[in-house]
Amino acid sequence: MRQSGKTLKKMGRPRGFDEGAALDAAMRLFWERGYEGTSMADLTKAMGLNPPSIYAAFGDKKSLFTLAAKRYAEGPAQYQARALSEPTLREVILALFRNTVEFLTDSGHPSGCMTLTGAMACGVEANSAKEFMTEIRKQNEAGLKSRLQQARKSGELAADVNVDDYARYLSTLLGGLAIQAANGVSRKEMKRIADIAVRHIGY
Amino acid sequence: MRQSGKTLKKMGRPRGFDEGAALDAAMRLFWERGYEGTSMADLTKAMGLNPPSIYAAFGDKKSLFTLAAKRYAEGPAQYQARALSEPTLREVILALFRNTVEFLTDSGHPSGCMTLTGAMACGVEANSAKEFMTEIRKQNEAGLKSRLQQARKSGELAADVNVDDYARYLSTLLGGLAIQAANGVSRKEMKRIADIAVRHIGY
DNA sequence: ATATATGTGTAACGATTGTTATAGATGTCG
DNA sequence: CGACATCTATAACAATCGTTACACATATAT
Secondary structure, eight states, X not given: OOOSSSOOSOOOSOOOSOXXXXXXXXXXXXXXXXXXXXXXXXXXXXXTOXXXXXXXXXXXXXXXXXXXXXXXXXXXXXXXXXXXXXXXXXXXXXXXXXXXXXXXXXXXXXXXXXXXXXXXXXXXXXXXXXXXXXXXXXHHHHHXXXXXHHHHHTTSSOTTSOHHHXXXXXXXXXXXXXXXXXXXXXXXXXXXXXXXXXXXXXX | OOOSSSOOSOOOSXXXXXXXXXXXXXXXXXXXXXXXXXXXXXXXXXXXXXXXXXXXXXXXXXXXXXXXHHHHHHTGGGHHHHHHTSSSHHHHHHHHXXXXXXXXXXXXXXXXXXXXXXXXXXXXXXXXXXXXXXXXXXXXXXXXXXXXXXXXXTTSSOTTSOHHHHHHHHHHHHHHXXXXXXXXXXXXXXXXXXXXXXXXXXX
C-alpha cells in the first residue's frame, strides 16, 4: 500500500516530514503516558504534524501505537537481545541484569519499560491515581522491611544483610509475579516460579 | 463532613443504597479496567446509582478511586500483612509467596494486583494496546527461553532444570525491576537488587 | 503548461468525557 | 400535619475525545 522511496506511478506532493522522527516522538509520548493517557492532540503537538498527516502516514491511533511499540521493540528494547548473544550463560544472565538496570534508569529516554508504562496509562489527569498506587506498593515494601528488621534482631536474618536492599529484592520478585499474572500465567505455573524463587533464596 | 449512622441534626431522606456494596463495585471496576479505563458511565451502571448519588456520597472520580483503592488495601490486599505475621522469617517468606500466588490467581476477584492493573488502564477501547504490550513481554521471555535451551544443550545449564519455569523465573525478576523503576527507585539501588538476584541464582 | 496525485492546514464532526442544575421523591423533626 | 433536609432521577453542561471533509499547496508526469 505504502511506498515512500521508489517512484512507481504518478507521484504527488512529497512528504514534508521525517516519518522516523515523527514516530520516535509518538513512541516517547506513549512510553511516558501510556496509550489512553496520550491524546491525538498531544501527539499532533509532539510530532509537529496535523491530524490528517498522521492519519495518512500511520493510520488511526491504535495503528500508530502499534507502530510505535514495534519501533520500541526493535530499537531501545534490544538491550535484552544483546544480552542473549553473550557467549556463556553466566555472561548472558549477568548482562541481562546489568543491561536491564541500565536501561530502566537511563536518563536518555523515558524511564521504565514501555511494555508496562505504555499500558499503565497516565495522562496528567490520572497521575494522582497512579501515584497513589505506587504509594500503596511502597507501603507494602515498608511493611516487609520492618518485618525483616524484626527478624534481624531475633537473629533469623544475618546481621550483614542490608535490610533495605533485601526488602526491595523480595518486593521485586513479588511484583514480578504480578506482571506474570497480567501476562495470564496460570496458578500452576506461578507456583513453580515461586518455588524456584524460594529455593534460590534458601528456603 | 459526612455522617451516616448517627442522628445529629435534622435528617432528610435516607440513603437508598449500601455504600459499602457500591464502593465494592467501583473497586472491582477500577481493578479490572484501571482509572482511565473506567468511565463514570461505567461506574453508574455497575454501582447501580445515578451520577448525583455517587458525587454526593464519594466525591468526584479521583476521590472515588482513592476510596476504592483504600478499600482494596484494607481488604483484599491484606494477604500480605497476614503473611508478615507468621512467627518465623522462613514462614513469613514462604507465606508471602504462597499467598501472593494464590491471590493473584484467585478467581473470586479480578485477577492481578490492583496497584498494577488500576494504573494499567484499559477500557475496552485500549485493550488491544495492552495485549500488544503483553505480547512483547512474552516474546522477550520466549527469546530468553530459547537461549536457555541452547545453554542446556551446551551443558551450561543442568539437564534437570525446567527451561520454561526458569525462563519465567528470570522474567519475573526482570519484570519486577521494571516495577521498581516505576516506583522511582534509583540506579544505585536497583544495582544492589540485581546483585542480590544474581548472587542468589548462583552467579 | 496542464493534468494529476498526494500532502498540509483549518475547522468541524458526532461521540463520549467528567460534572452539575433542576425538579421531584421521600424520609425525619417540630 | 406541615416544614425542612436530604436523596434520586432526568437531562443537560462545557470540554475533550478520535476522526474526517474540505479547500489549498506542492510535487511529478505528460
